[in-house]
Amino acid sequence: MRILLVDDDALVLKSLEMILKAEGVDEVYTSKNGEEALDIYKNYEIDLVLQDIRLKDENGIDIASKLLEYDKEAKIILLTTFKDEEYINKAIKVGVKGYILKDNIDSLFQSIQTVMAGNMVLDSEVIKDIKLLDQAKKSIEDFDITERELDVIKLLAEGMNNKEISQSLYLSEGTVRNYISNLLDKLDLRDRSQIVVFYYKNLHNE
Amino acid sequence: MRILLVDDDALVLKSLEMILKAEGVDEVYTSKNGEEALDIYKNYEIDLVLQDIRLKDENGIDIASKLLEYDKEAKIILLTTFKDEEYINKAIKVGVKGYILKDNIDSLFQSIQTVMAGNMVLDSEVIKDIKLLDQAKKSIEDFDITERELDVIKLLAEGMNNKEISQSLYLSEGTVRNYISNLLDKLDLRDRSQIVVFYYKNLHNE
DNA sequence: TATTTGAAATGACAAATGTCACAGGTTATA
């Protein structure tokens, strides 16, 4: 198995290399910036890239992005510290196959094998925070919105007008107006468009 | 290691059990519905749950959700077929630690070990489709929207009314109306709320 | 130069929206 390491810290490169060799990885290449990494990737048959997310001047995600542009099947694992958790969404979108914390170096080889097997590995510490972010969004009950009001909001968020909402919920149009008027008051908004915005910014998930 | 299997197909249970025993798993428990699963989970010290996402009458995600309610550290891997990819978002939100395709049964034990090590495993086949969905979203240029029109859309998506938009863009209110009228025509929508919905469903990212 | 295109504007009009006051009904809860 050929692994390419990307890190601007020579010491980290050295220790990762030692860990990998101890696990029986025959060929380990090292690079300390994106250009070098891409160069090596192009000229050797790299099976997997292990890359720090944060280099001196460069953004690890950009490097990963370039590698994936060259080879969209590239297997890239990003190594991250606690502070970098924010990047995970972008990383996943770019197409990275692994996102693990440096703390969790014990299971590093485990993760490498998982990625080699065609799966994706995310550190569960990181996942926790994604969920937290998500829940912070999903504070449906923080505003005291009733069931019925929520029904109306959801239909507003589909772009329905009053008549359509009234038909959907078997209400009169006037009642729908009242609901909306109350909602605007409760949420301190001005018109239905703002309710739609509110929905997508605060209540919408998935 | 104690593993609990959840599947309504006795044959699948049997074969999974054999696979796991061949890998050296000492104790394998089986259950064929959510209630049974929860019961076993409570009474034995289960390390990991391997569960079909689709049971006869039950939704696998609901079962996972109940298990996680009882033990929020529960390590659950969902087994899925190609058809079920839609569930992945929900699964991640619920707190499942693995989501892998049944096709990929070869690397099953690999995945189990990864989850045991505290990481999360997602099948990359599934991930592909998530990315595709995401990209399908980002087709900003597919609709022939001009720069200026996009400006208007973005302000609509902030919940502004015509006057506010006109002040933001240094236009007259009438011009803003015309822009919106044209947009509605182009996008085949009816009113500004639908433009907001359109924005959050199609143009908005991150 | 003449023509076309795009951005911006105006005014008039109909329809949709939001506000307000009020009212009847149900279901919990104090």
Add this chain to the structure above:
DNA sequence: TATAACCTGTGACATTTGTCATTTCAAATA
């Protein structure tokens, strides 16, 4: 029982919104 909270409804009213025809002006193009 009284009270409160929620759901539903009506009618009148002012405002906002969307449509349409038409105009002006500048820049690009034939």
